[in-house]
Structures are given as C-alpha cells and as structure tokens.
Amino acid sequence: MTAGTGGGAVTAGTAAEGRFAVRRWSRTASVAAAGSVVAVAALAGVPYYAGTSAEQPLVTLFCLVALASLWNLMAGFAGLTSFGQQAYLGAGAYALYAAASMGLDPFAAIPLAAAAAGVLSLPVSFAVLRLSGGHFAVATWVLAEILRLAVTLAPSAGGNTGVSLPGVSGYDALLRQALTYWWALAVAVCSVAGVYALARSRFGLDARAVHSDPVAAASAGVAVGRTRRWAYCLSAFGTGAVGAVLFANTLYTQPGSVFGVQHSVAMMFMVVIGGIGTIEGPILGALVFFALQQALSGYGPWYLVLLGAAGIAITLFAPRGLWGSLAAPRGWSLFPIGHHISGTS
Amino acid sequence: MNGPSLPRRTLLKGVGLGALAAGTAACGSIKGSGDKAGDKIVIGFVSPQTGPLAGFASGDRFVVDRVRGTAAYTGGFAVGGKTYDVEIVVKDTQSDPSRASQVARELILRDHADIILTSSTPETTNPVATVCEAQGIPCVSTVVPWEAWYFSRQADPKNPKPFTYTTMFFFGVDQFGGCFVPMWERVSTNKTVAGMFPNDADGNAFRDAYPAILKKSGYKWVDGGAYTDGTTAFSSMISKFKSEECEIFTNAPLPPDFNTMWRQAAQQGFRPKLATVAKVLLFPADTVALGPLVKNIATDSWWGPYMPNTSSLDGESAKQLAEAYQSASGKQWLQTLGSVYSLFEIAQKAFTSVDTPRDRRAVATALQKLNYSGISGVLDFTRGPVPGVAIQQPVGVQWKEGDGRFPYEMVVVDNSLNPAVKIGADLTPTNP
Amino acid sequence: MVSTGPLLELDRVTKRFGQVTVADELSLTVRPGDAVGVVGPNGAGKTSLFGIVSGDLRPDSGQVRLGGRNVTSFDAAVRCRLGVGRTHQVPRPFEDMTVFENVLVAAQQGGGARGREGFRTTARVLAGTGLSDLADRPAGRLGLPHRKRLELARALATRPRLLLLDEVAGGLTDPEVAELVGMIQAARADGLAVVWIEHVVRALTSTVDRLICLAGGRVVADGLPADVLASPEVKEVFLGTGSVGGVGGVGGVPEGGGGDGARA
C-alpha cells in the first residue's frame, strides 16, 4: 500500500497546483532499518553462541515487545483501550493445549493457536466494538473473565489447577528451548514489523483518523467499524501467538494467571511509558518494563509498588512517554510513519 | 543477474540452510547453559511461601535451616568416592503456577540445580514437575494428591505414561476413603453422607471417586451440587442436606468457602453427627477463623508429632522436630514440616546412591527405586499405584481443645491405615 | 456524474430528540449542480438535516435517496463514498495528524484515490483551499479560520457530488469570507451540488440560486433567495425567535449570528 512511497520523496501536484515533496523515509530510518536487521540476525544466533541462560530472559523480553506493540496497534493507532487482551493470551495458550493434546507438534501448532485467537476475536469484536471508551475497556475485561471461567469449568481443561503442555517430552531440552526462543523472536519481529507496515499503510492513516475523531473520520469516508475491527482482531491474533509461545516456554498454564488482568496492566504500562502511537515507544517501554522487572523482582511484594511508582514518575515527567518526550521535540524518528512535506508553491 | 535460475538457486540454498538450522545439526551446536564446575551439589526447593497458599509453607524456611544444620548436609554428600558441598536454593512461587514454572527454570538454568524439590498443592508441584520432566532434571514433589499430580500432567490421561525424572510421595483418594470410612463406622448414624464438592479439579476428582467408595461400604451419597469456588450462599445446599437427613458430612473445598458454609450450616441448624473434612483445617492457622465451630471436626493427618518416625539424616524424632519448630517460631506445629523434611532426606538418599551427581538419569532412577524409612515413615517408591509414587498412610484426627498453649490441636482418633500411630483420644461426634 | 434525475431526495423525514423535533415530515430535493442556501434560527434543525443526509444521524422515519437509491440505512462512510461530502459546523480536525494527512485520508477513503493519485488530489485540494503552506503542520495547532478551511478541504478531497457546508464562513473576517466564497465557486465549476448553511447571508446570496428557510424541523420557505428573504413567513420566523438580530439589512436576514461553537 506504500508502494512507491517508501523510499525518498514523491512529488505530487503540478506547479500550478502547488508542488509537494512527500517524504516518508529518511537517512535515519535507513540506518535504523539496517540496524534492526543486523540486531535480529544477531539475536537469531543466540542459541548458538550464548546458550540457554541468555535465551530465557530474552524470551520474556520478546513476548513483552510483541504484547506492547500489539496493544499499541489497538490503543495507540485505532484508539481502542482494551483491558481484556489477556483473553487472547489465554485463548492462544489453551488452543495450543488443545492442538497438542490432539497429537500435533506443539511448535508447529503455534500458528494454529494464533489463528484460533484471531477467529475468536471476530464474533467478540461485534459485541465489544459497539461500546466506546471506558465501557469498551470494561467489556473487554469482563469478556476475559468469562473466558477464564469457561476454561475453568470446561472438562478436560484442567480446571483452576492448570495444564501441562503435552508433546514436548520427545524434544531434546536444548533444542526445545532454542525452538521456543526462535518462535518468541519471530513473534516479536512479526509483531513490530507488522504493526509498522500497518501504521505506514492506508490502514494506519485510517486508524489514526478514527482514533482522533471517529465522526470526522466517517465523514471523510473511513469505514470506522471495519478499521477498528481489523485493529482489534489483528491484535488478538498476535496476542494469541504470544500466549502460545509463553505456554511453550513455561510448559504450564493456568487460567488464573494467563487470564489475569495484570497482563493488560503490563501492556498499558509499557505502551504509556514508552510512548503511545509510535513504533519505537512500545519497544522502549518493553525494555524499561523488563529492566524494572528484573531489578525489582527481589523486593517481593514491594515490586508492584515500586513498579507503580516508576510508572507514575515517568508519566508525570514525560507525559508523552519516554520516546515521545525524547524524540518529538528533536524531530527524531527511527521508524517514521507520517508524511512529511517539503517544498511549496 | 543471469536469468531466473539464480533466484531459484538462492531460494533452495536458503531453504536448505533453514532445514539445517532446525534439524539435527541444530541439536549438536546449540549451546546449553554451560557446565558446572566445582564440587557442589545444588538442591532447588520450590514452595508457595507467600500468597493464598502460604499457609502450607509457613514452616518451610525453618525446615530448610534445620536440614542445613544436620551433619549429613554440613559435611557434604559423599558420591562416588568424592565429597560434594551441598547448597540449598529456596524459591517462592507466590502461589502462582506461572511463577512456579519460572522459578523452576531459573533454578535449572541460572542456579544449575541438580535436583528440584517441591511441595504443596498441584498449583505448585505440577508446573515445577512439568519443567523438570521436560528439562530432564530429577524432581521430588509432595503434599499433592497423587492423582492430581500424575494424571493432569499426562498428554492423554486415559492412557498415562510413567514419568522419567519426576517422582512424588503423598496419598490419594483411596487413602481419604480408607481414613474416613472407619471413623464413620464408629458413630451410629443413618449412613447418609453429605458431600460438599466445588467445581474445581480437586472437587471433581472427589465427586468422581466417592460414590464407589461409599457404595462399597454401604453408605448413601447426597451431592450438594457442583458450586463455584468463592460462592457465599450455601442455603440451598444446606437445606438439601437437611431434607435428606444427612448425618455425616464430608468435603474438599477452598478454606474460606468452608468457613462460610460451616457458619451458615450452624445458623440454619444442619448439625451432622460427624464431619470429616479434606483439604481444609489441615493447619492450626485455619482453625482461628471458625473458633469453637472447629471442635471435633475430623480430618486426615499424614504427619504429626504423634508419628513414631525418626529422621534418616540425624535420628531426630517427629516429636522433636515439631517441638523445635514451636519453640523457634512460637507457632503451632503443622503437617508440612515432616513432608518438606522428607524431601531433603530423599535427596540425600538418592545422591549418595549414585556414582556422580551429574548423571541425572542415574539420580532419577535412584529416586524411582528408593525405599527407606525417615521422618515421614516408610516411603517405598517401588510399590506405588504407578511408578515413581510412594504412598503415605494418613491417620484420622480430630480438632480438640488444647492444653492451654494453643486453643485447638489435632488428636489422633483413628489409626486404621497406620496402626503404628498411637491413638490419643476417643472419636467424639462433632454434634452429639 | 451526469444524471438527469434528482441528486438528493428527502422523503418525509422525521427525527426527534426527546421533545425536540429537528425534522418534521421534511421533504426536499436537490438536483445535480444546484446551489442551495439554508437559513433558519438557532436550533431550527439545519445541522441535523445535514446529519440525516450524511448518515451521521438516523431518521426515525422517512427515506433518504441519493441519485435515486435509498441510502437511509447506509452509514456515513458509505454515503461519503457515494458522493456526499460534509463539513462540520464545529471543525473536527484530526488533531495529531498533519494538515496534509487530514486531507489525504479523505482523498484516499472518500475519494478513492490510491497511491500517488491520493497525494496529487491532496496537493490540489490544499492549493485550492490555500492551505499548502500549512501542509506539514499538525492540525491541532491551526486557528479557527484555518480549521474551517481544513473542513472544506477534507470535504472536497472526497470528490463529492453533493457538498454540505455548515457555517464555513461563520467567525471569519470579510476578506476571509470573500476568499472562501471564491473557493466554493471554483469547486462548483466541477459541477457539484452545494447545500450551504450560513448565517452570513451576504456570502450565501452571492453563491446560491435557491434558498431554503428551516424552522422547527420544517421548510418554511423554498425558492429564489430574494423571494424567500422577502416572504412574510421567513420574517415571522426570525422575528419570532429574537435570538438572532432583526430582519432587515441587505438580505433581510441577520448577519453572523450563528451558533458557532468553535473557539480555537
């Protein structure tokens, strides 16, 4: 959708109508893109040169990056502040359980689990997208709770005690962990790259318009409902993949924790701290959240208090998030999504 | 660029590389977490020390310190002619199964644990055992009904496969029946049993198992209905029990739900002659909420100072261990003291019977073959209902008023399953 | 574009908000290329009429037809793509987006312009509305006159067959109004029909060839501007409300008394 607009400037209009050079790319963006490719390649090699002790924390980090980016797709671009994404985290995990119980290889079944979450989100979207703002947020949360109860009550889903991932005992432990690591990396990269591509596309512009003013967006011809639905369902799809990867990593899942609202709180924390509505923000937010988690986890129950305090401090001193406050005044953009105009009549 | 052949060749090469990476070659070159140097054996211990399940683990720190102080542990383990220092790393699950899985992985990857011991409820033991089985790390679990530990970790519970690295000791539904039915026999009733079982893993397991046990012994079964955990209104259940004239009561609920239900039962005049509860009132702290209403409620006990057992580490008796805990903490003894202590006895037994502690397969095999007597009595892993499971024999106890130091204490009233334990008092009807 | 039948037909449309009737069995026809002015006191139902036409409001009864097709159940986005472009009385820019992006959305979605075509349309519309110099500015930082122009630009970028203008001249200075009238007249050259709500009657009468007076959700008068302004019913309506200046002056109807809520 951005064909021909990706590299350099595009001239639009004639001299009589006003000349514009529309810029969607920059030297910084090229450097950032190249750097990202190198970084991803380096990360892909971690199982070969760093080993499992490096893989484990990175799996967590990758899942956080993916979750933050996916939540940002909804909240930052389409303006849907959901508090119920844990529904899809759980859907992905339990779909993986179902697939693996039927004898499918758990790693091959991860895309299936993601698809299951995406499919589930479609009928759900018709119910929750009728609502807006706080009502929407509460409805999504309630829905996640309903799903949690349904899983708890479902026979053969292990009840509140949870279930182990079947079908992994055939794997060598090192290979299993490396596969989990690669899946986590793939899901993170696809989430960030996918959200980036969407944000740069026509869909991204529509979503930002819908976020800003749905009535005006409709007047401009934007299919408001469809735009929101895509954002919601794609986010659910990706979140389902994360749920499946997390399950493959922990090997154990339980409704009480996978459907817990703390996941939504974490997603919101990362996005708001990092900078909502940007590509860089959620990544930075995930890094900060991960670092805080690692640094503060030794403080036991104080961990949450300290995390909250850090969150409040950052929102007070950097209301647009760390990236927003850092980059916007200086005009920085590693992953540009807008249209910049240079040259006039 | 010379024609379309180049892209195709490149593509094939790419696919080949991908297959190579994912295939057998990957197995060989993927790095592990690094080999451990030194002459140290690391024992990981995982239990719910904070959060809703903390009651189970309130004595764990004490037991770990006590074990660290035994000669067997301070002097190190002699394995294959070499003496290894022993380090115990304790992890808290915060009562969260996901965290349990996470700390188990930390123990394996960061602390290089050679064995992982875990205790208290499936929410703790199952994630830990799952990780250990997948990672190939020996693991011993306890304080979890063996059925919940064994079947719910199976890919196909109808066609279960024994585990290689994970073992456990405790008991199961059969022992609950074997413990409760003799107590029922000793109170003259109309043989009608009221069952309060929630719609959760434990509740449903009991609901499935009880009717058969009851029928065999000639009792009539009245199911109060599968309620949701956290329910606060039990009137309809209670009136059902009343109209069916139930004189015996049994259950397997969450502790707060039982407190609510038992108070409402007292108010609404449901006074069964004998209450034998499972899963609740296991620990002294649980009795505080109900006060006098706990009097003469019966339950099962798998460990206590009344057990005629001694430590395989240093010969300390069960009574001494309980008293040491009471004087160190000022709190009343609890059953998990013995269970957690035995985990460390088992670890010591297993390591000292192999050639090298790094041979995980050998350690796991030693666990499966273990048969010893320690502070939990005889634990025989070779003759359980399934491989790797050792069954304990609980006794029937009643909560009776204490001798002044603590308001209520457990007194043995039935030893049908474990005659070696001395009876402390007569069985008294809960409601005369 | 070339159709012989009516472009817009409202057929006995009724819309109520509780006790307030904003459209009362209202019927109206606009033909391709028409330029219709709409006047009426505050609360007459003018903006609501636009909402009913654009799809932002669902009528309680009656039908809306566009080019002969019943569009009553279509939402605003679909009607926009079918050729209805509207401005909002209180401007509603996408504040976090640049002026260029604001118009680009409309060109892409409402106007169906893809890729470079979208850029070209946007550039042309921005030039035509005098916003070229502000193209890179976030719309949230625009003042009221420019916000009004942006409303117009966005509506034009959807390439409408029917352009609904809701008090685009309200709050503007005389030279600004003159400029705006020029833009609207230039747009009309493409053959689109314009319906224009305005309290600034001088601006209206210079452009429209037909004037409608609304009050209480009803058409009070409909005809040539001079006739409508002179009609006793219209005078009565404006005298009756007293909320907007008296009847008289050039057009006989008040100037700039609009309920323009936007204060940038």
Ligand SMILES: Nc1ncnc2c1ncn2[C@@H]1O[C@H](COP(=O)(O)OP(=O)(O)OP(=O)(O)O)[C@@H](O)[C@H]1O
């Ligand atoms: N969404 C709504 N809910 C309730 N009442 C409404 C709504 N929209 C408009 N109204 C009421 O309907 C009446 C007509 O409003 P409308 O905006 O159509 O008037 P108008 O003719 O455009 O007035 P103005 O000249 O002030 O712009 C007013 O009394 C207004 O308060």
Ligand SMILES: [Mg+2]
């Ligand atoms: Mg109005």
